[in-house]
Amino acid sequence: MYEIVGVRFKPAGKIYYFDPGDLPIHKDAHVIVETARGVEYGTVVVDKRDVPEDSVVLPLKQVMRIATAEDSQTVEENRARARQAMQVFREKVEKHSLEMKLVDAEYTFDRNKLIFYFTAEGRVDFRELVKDLASVFRVRIELRQIGVRDEAKILGGIGPCGRLLCCSTWMGEFDPVSIRMAKDQSLSLNPSKISGLCGRLMCCLKFENDSYQGEDAMA
Template identity: 60%
Template sequence: MPTVVGIRFKKAGKIYYFDPALSSVTQGDHAIVETARGVEYGEVVVGPREVSDSEVVSPLKPVLRKATDEDAQKVEENIVREKEAFNICLRKITNHDLPMRLIDVEFTFDVNKIIFYFTAEGRIDFRELVKDLAAVFRT
């Protein structure tokens, strides 16, 4: 049975399991992990424990390291950047006259990806919007 830690990336978000490997993370710590979206910062909400193989999604990715104060500072900076990106995206949506509603903007911890969440009544061709946003954020 593998030993895992449960990490949550958003306040009420889903808990994902990671291999604590060589890190010494415990419940309440923050950790840096590799996810499908890139490098992310999350809170350890389930301390190291053994689980059955059926509860683990393979391959189990390792915790890269325990988060530092500098990492927490970077997360705070990313939150400020997300607010700026939200306002920029709103202006671009208006400029392109797109019938969509921007819900949220999220930067990955390493700022390699920016995710824009939106809703719309139907399908929307927002390829030009994506090109504009890529030009502004260079990501």
């Protein structure tokens, strides 16, 4: 058995597991951890617990420390810098005549990397853009092309049900959704009726699908 805590880096992001060590960590605490992207600031969403070895990917990295008020201030400063960086990005995209739509930007906690998230119709050759951005910000630049579902998750909004989007409020990861699920639930196959803000099939079709499959099995 391994003792773990679950950490999220965004409100509805994927949960990653870390070794809490001897730190007095509890749910909702903020922690500093090392990830593949660098040193990051996250929120504990899964309290300390023991799990079987096959439930986690080993080796687990240990939580570096519990975050301080100064760390929280750094996060706010990083967000402000990222917002400023978005304007520079748009100017550089126009300069290089690239067909890209900027969705979001973020610094890693240690400010060693600046990540831009964008959408585009196809593949984009942004090598010269990256060089240009690196010369401005003097940090490692990463451009990450995302899909329309990820765009909706980042930007948020109100779904057809009148509630905030599930993907932007609590869903950690997307599950596959198929038109078959709409058919099994006897829903209209009109795309405008079963599509979310992203233009893809609504995720809630997946949430309710198991119940309908159970009813079919009993029938």
